[in-house]
Amino acid sequence: MARYYELRELESKAPKLFGIPTGTKLDEMFFKIEEEDGKFVKKPLGGLPYLSIMNLTGVPDSGKSVLAEQFAVTQANAGYRVLFVTVESPANFLYTALKHKSEAMGADFSKVEENIVVIDASESDELRENPKALLDTMAYAIREKKVTNVIIDSITGLYEHKEMMARQIVRQFFNFLKKWRQTGIFVSQKRSAQASESAEAAGGLAVAHIVDGTIVLDKKLVETRWDVSLYGLPIGSVLRTIRIDGCRLCGHDSRTWVFEITEFGTIDIIAPLSEFIKRRGRIGEEKQEKIEEVE
């Protein structure tokens, strides 16, 4: 039977607002407002909001999986259990990626190994095609392994040939993680036809409208003299950006930031794009002038 709540009844059920670290600068980009000496001050949350389900989206090779894996290693290394549902990459490849990341991040791999549970939906049609079977399997893993964080890479892979059902499927997984009190990341893929800096993912607005917040990753190929001069990067190089597109649980930095995927395969968020341009643009202009002098 449907019931209603008095607002005060919800107080005991309301989740506390604190951060679940990702091991990247993103942790400082979510914040809450607190009163100190009669003044309101911004305080970094220190991670993704606790019990939030964040959508991590971007075009291919923009670094979504890298970020998701970094989050998994950070949490597992801190002693929290992580459930990693791999839909794209078979579990053995994920193992290698997590091992390398652990080494690069200076994490204790034996701890990481112990605290990550993987559901390999990439090679099981039943798990990939049947949301009910996957949800039941996830419930088993969460219950039996005392999981607190869940990553699904990618949620899009669960409805790739039935986009009409995208909202229904995403909603089911969202509600499921809420019910089981998990902090989660849904990696969602974007088609090249969709504006790369937007939050839209395959299946229309399915994911972004249901989840608590979206983080958009993007990459730009430096291909004109204008780009060289603007970004101060050599022609043919790639500029990667990351932006929190929205979060309904807490405040967040809304700027576009530049990041790099290091040679060890980890995310390093460098500076806001505007500052990066100011700093690097000057170098770019100098380089450009030299090129023109030579020509």
Add this chain to the structure above:
Amino acid sequence: MEVIAKPKGGNIDKMAEKVFMESINLLGGLKKLVEYRNLTWLPSLAEAAYVIVLKNEAFKTYGEIAKELGITEQTARNVATADEEKVKEYIEGRLEEKPNEHIAGGIAKLAYRKLKEEGRLEEEEVVIRHDEIEVLGIDWAVHVLVRIKGLDFPVGKEQLAERLEGMVIKGKNVEEILDKLEYPVKSPAELLHKIKLSLEE
């Protein structure tokens, strides 16, 4: 790192079974089906129960359902889109003419909705009223259907003997019954009908 590569937990077969049994309950129990000589509805009802569960719980497309159950896409669509309210009016005798809907589909949808609303579809235990069915002496139909699951019809005697081996139906060995049937048997419905006639001889 523990890797789980196979599904654990929920079971589509069990859910379909629940929808099937609830459908029979909605119709007033198996006894009523027998009284009205509608025992041949059972395969159609079992099929409809699967269609509804595959559509709503496994999110299968009509094409996938058709392939899995060996039916046409149109049948899967007719089952899943049947107007259950009209079917309800019809089985309750409030509708004079038979509606243009897939009757078994409408019944299975009603049963699915009821189970879902009462939270019984997700329950671990399967609530099958075996005792009641056995008392009525018609449990054999359900057992036969379970045994022939996935069998491609028409079938010959050998295939049936292999599947139904060891069964005793109303005191008769199934081999004895199978000896008296005509082959090939075109569908599960025809098989149940022929066994029923053979038992009455």
